[in-house]
Amino acid sequence: MTQLDTLAQDKFNRDLADLEQPEVYKLLLDLIAKKVDQMPLFSGKKKIYYFSAEFLIGKLLSNNLLNLGIYDQVKAELDQAGFNIEEIEDEENEPSLGNGGLGRLAACFIDSIASLGLPGDGVGLNYHFGLFQQYFEDNQQQYRPDTWLDQENFLKKSDKHFQVPFKDFTLTSSLYDIAVLGYQQDKHNRLRLFDLDTVDSSIIEDGSISFDKTDIEKNLTLFLYPDDSDADGEKLRIYQQYFMVSNGAQLLIQEAIERGSNIHDLADYAVVQINDTHPTLIIPELIRLLTTDHGLDFMEAVKITSQMVAFTNHTILAEALETWPMNYLESVSPEIADIIRKLDSIIKESYPNQASVQIIDENDTAHMASIAIHFGFSTNGVSQLHTDILKQSTLKDFYELYPDEFHGLTNGITFRRWLMDANPELSALLDRVIGEEWRQDSDLSELMNYQEDDQVLSEFSQVKHANKEALAHFLQDHQGVSINTDSIVDVQVKRIHEYKRQQMLALYIIHKYHDIKAGNKPETPITIIFGGKAAPAYTIAQDIIHLILSLSELIANDPEVSDYLQVVFVENYNVTAARYLFTAADISEQISLASKEASGTGNMKFMVNGAVTLMTLDGANVEIADRVGQDNVYIFGKEAQEIVRLYDEEDYVARDYYEQAAIKPLVDFIVSDELLAIGNSERLNRLHQDMINKDYFMALIDLEEFIAIKEKMYADYQDEKAWRKKGLINTAQAGFFSSDRVINEYNDQIWHVQVDD
Numbered sequence: 151m152t153q154l155d156t157l158a159q160d161k162f163n164r165d166l167a168d169l170e171q172p173e174v175y176k177l178l179l180d181l182i183a184k185k186v187d188q189m190p191l192f193s194g195k196k197k198i199y200y201f202s203a204e205f206l207i208g209k210l211l212s213n214n215l216l217n218l219g220i221y222d223q224v225k226a227e228l229d230q231a232g233f234n235i236e237e238i239e240d241e242e243n244e245p246s247l248g249n250g251g252l253g254r255l256a257a258c259f260i261d262s263i264a265s266l267g268l269p270g271d272g273v274g275l276n277y278h279f280g281l282f283q284q285y286f287e288d289n290q291q292q293y294r295p296d297t298w299l300d301q302e303n304f305l306k307k308s309d310k311h312f313q314v315p316f317k318d319f320t321l322t323s324s325l326y327d328i329a330v331l332g333y334q335q336d337k338h339n340r341l342r343l344f345d346l347d348t349v350d351s352s353i354i355e356d357g358s359i360s361f362d363k364t365d366i367e368k369n370l371t372l373f374l375y376p377d378d379s380d381a382d383g384e385k386l387r388i389y390q391q392y393f394m395v396s397n398g399a400q401l402l403i404q405e406a407i408e409r410g411s412n413i414h415d416l417a418d419y420a421v422v423q424i425n426d427t428h429p430t431l432i433i434p435e436l437i438r439l440l441t442t443d444h445g446l447d448f449m450e451a452v453k454i455t456s457q458m459v460a461f462t463n464h465t466i467l468a469e470a471l472e473t474w475p476m477n478y479l480e481s482v483s484p485e486i487a488d489i490i491r492k493l494d495s496i497i498k499e500s501y502p503n504q505a506s507v508q509i510i511d512e513n514d515t516a517h518m519a520s521i522a523i524h525f526g527f528s529t530n531g532v533s534q535l536h537t538d539i540l541k542q543s544t545l546k547d548f549y550e551l552y553p554d555e556f557h558g559l560t561n562g563i564t565f566r567r568w569l570m571d572a573n574p575e576l577s578a579l580l581d582r583v584i585g586e587e588w589r590q591d592s593d594l595s596e597l598m599n600y601q602e603d604d605q606v607l608s609e610f611s612q613v614k615h616a617n618k619e620a621l622a623h624f625l626q627d628h629q630g631v632s633i634n635t636d637s638i639v640d641v642q643v644k645r646i647h648e649y650k651r652q653q654m655l656a657l658y659i660i661h662k663y664h665d666i667k668a669g670n671k672p673e674t675p676i677t678i679i680f681g682g683k684a685a686p687a688y689t690i691a692q693d694i695i696h697l698i699l700s701l702s703e704l705i706a707n708d709p710e711v712s713d714y715l716q717v718v719f720v721e722n723y724n725v726t727a728a729r730y731l732f733t734a735a736d737i738s739e740q741i742s743l744a745s746k747e748a749s750g751t752g753n754m755k756f757m758v759n760g761a762v763t764l765m766t767l768d769g770a771n772v773e774i775a776d777r778v779g780q781d782n783v784y785i786f787g788k789e790a791q792e793i794v795r796l797y798d799e800e801d802y803v804a805r806d807y808y809e810q811a812a813i814k815p816l817v818d819f820i821v822s823d824e825l826l827a828i829g830n831s832e833r834l835n836r837l838h839q840d841m842i843n844k845d846y847f848m849a850l851i852d853l854e855e856f857i858a859i860k861e862k863m864y865a866d867y868q869d870e871k872a873w874r875k876k877g878l879i880n881t882a883q884a885g886f887f888s889s890d891r892v893i894n895e896y897n898d899q900i901w902h903v904q905v906d907d
């Protein structure tokens with residue numbers, strides 16, 4: 151009898167082969183839980199607490215089996231009983247605890263922290279419905295609550311509870327844990343997710359994601375980032391943030407005391423990394439707890455807190471740098487507001503004439519990043535370019551005050567999920583060609599020796615083709631779309647945002663559509679795939695989705711074009727879908743307006759899986775290009791310095807570009823009779839006007855270069871061997887982008903936590 155047979159008998163009193171798929175899923179949950187029960191927690195004097203409003207962890211079943219080192223064995227046992235492990239994986243709901251790159255980074259980081267044997271937990275909130283589930287109707291984005299808690303899963307309710315004092319009431323939290331298993335480790339860490347037992351999904355209005363934003367006891371952890379386009383929505387975010395950090399701070403103090411801290415030495419026991427500004431309130435909250443609950447005087451509490459908290463900045467977009475009106479903070483927690491005023495006085499006394507570094511501005515609004523930088527001990531950017539821009543412009547005045555506290559730590563991704571788990575075929579090829587060492591050290595550079603090896607290149611092509619087949623199956627099952635698996639697969643997947651410039655790729659599609667109709671048929675058919683959600687309050691982003699979906703329909707129904715060009719928009723892009731897209735892609739679209747994408751991590755996932763990047767010199771793209779060399783990437787567009795200058799001098803006029811002969815017809819096609827016959831006139835007209843009169847993220851500035859380089863890329867694809875060589879060099883050079891490298895850097899430069907071995 152295999153272990154699964156025995157478990158099936160114990161749990162269901164039936165043979166494994168007689169179980170239904172959902173029962174097999176539960177069996178595997180039990181199997182993993184049993185293994186985890188036998189694994190102690192990583193420990194040590196000092197522990198990392200990674201606070202993040204989001205953890206986009208993805209499904210955990212296969213990743214946990216892989217990290218436990220039992221994936222192959224379980225797969226074989228299931229095979230024998232007549233089950234396909236991938237179908238069992240489909241049974242699991244994807245946790246909706248994050249929405250994009252920042253949340254996925256947190257997920258990669260907790261995987262690496264555990265895989266490197268460091269004691270460190272993620273701390274966040276247990277959202278019941280995440281952001282929303284996206285679907286399309288009438289070529290427009292629609293919303294449904296993203297249910298994920300209605301099945302057995304990896305969440306385990308603990309018996310820990312804390313009291314969180316808000317202005318008008320005190321709430322009792324419940325703590326849930328998810329085990330975080332490192333790769334081939336015999337100990338583990340946890341993701342600590344706080345929740346309220348009183349949350350009530352019946353307050354959600356039928357068929358939508360709207361609810362009473364003022365009913366905090368019932369709504370607090372219902373959704374991630376509920377619509378904050380009004381005051382109640384903004385306050386709800388402050389309630390969420392304070393709830394998260396108050397619980398997390400109480401937890402870390404409790405655990406530090408258990409490990410022997412006398413509170414005065416708390417900074418020797420805990421280090422807090424805050425993932426962007428959302429958890430910044432941990433600074434005043436720690437000060438509150440240290441003074442009121444633990445009797446320290448204010449200045450000592452400030453000093454200890456300042457030695458414990460480190461801040462990661464994720465953006466230079468002005469609208470994404472959080473600020474909260476003081477009266478909102480007062481309405482949530484007067485004590486926290488009071489502490490922020492005291493911190494503000496300290497800064498105003500120290501730097502009386504520097505408005506740019508103040509915490510509270512002349513509008514009585516608090517700047518979260520200012521609190522984090524002044525009262526933390528480290529500030530880091532997430533790529534070299536981003537860190538340079540922070541130092542030279544966005545945070546220049548802070549950098550001059552604290553030059554030694556600034557770090558540049560280029561993001562990374564965990565190879566366990568994004569290579570081993572996502573692409574077993576490529577992983578097996580790597581094992582055969584360069585040996586299995588890369589699974590431990592993420593070093594793939596040995597592959598460089600095979601860039602002229604016909605056999606290896608041809609196997610590399612076969613793997614890519616197999617992954618296109620898998621993507622085709624996924625798209626068929628997921629949304630009934632079929633794609634040509636012999637086509638060039640060209641992918642842009644990420645949140646929909648003007649700075650990421652999905653609209654620029656849409657304009658290229660308009661160009662290509664007309665070019666094909668004019669008789670210039672591509673040698674190899676092209677499939678352009680988009681995926682990503684638009685925030686519910688972000689109208690132009692939804693208009694961009696609408697344009698792309700309308701183009702997709704127009705092209706699909708045009709027999710002159712449809713054999714050569716297909717446009718697909720993946721519904722509800724998430725970690726599950728991502729796996730198919732990154733591994734099948736030939737072309738990775740990383741076309742943000744230079745200076746605006748702090749790092750990107752999607753770019754790294756495509757790279758390691760052998761796609762060739764079409765890029766602006768933005769974020770970590772710069773470092774990808776440095777590593778693979780100019781022959782193995784396609785670079786276009788204005789550079790960051792020039793773009794920063796254009797913003798500073800308000801020197802970009804969209805209309806000047808629009809008036810150019812090559813551009814005008816493409817933009818005007820948005821409101822052509824053909825598209826208006828398919829699409830919504832209000833959306834298309836609004837987008838058209840925006841592009842001509844505003845185009846805040848400058849899609850038009852790089853459009854001509856973009857069109858030219860895309861044509862070159864498609865032409866280069868015709869030399870299949872040369873193309874796969876580029877892909878192989880990308881995989882070979884991806885080792886630097888392993889999140890294990892990043893976590894080692896955080897630990898060496900910021901955390902200084904001992905490995906537990």
Ligand SMILES: *Cc1c(COP(=O)(O)O)cnc(C)c1O
Pocket residue numbers: 206249250251252254643644645723724725728749750751752753755
């Ligand atoms: C990696 C990832 C992201 C981030 O992609 P970027 O291209 O870096 O913005 C967003 N969503 C999912 C599901 C991801 O896996």
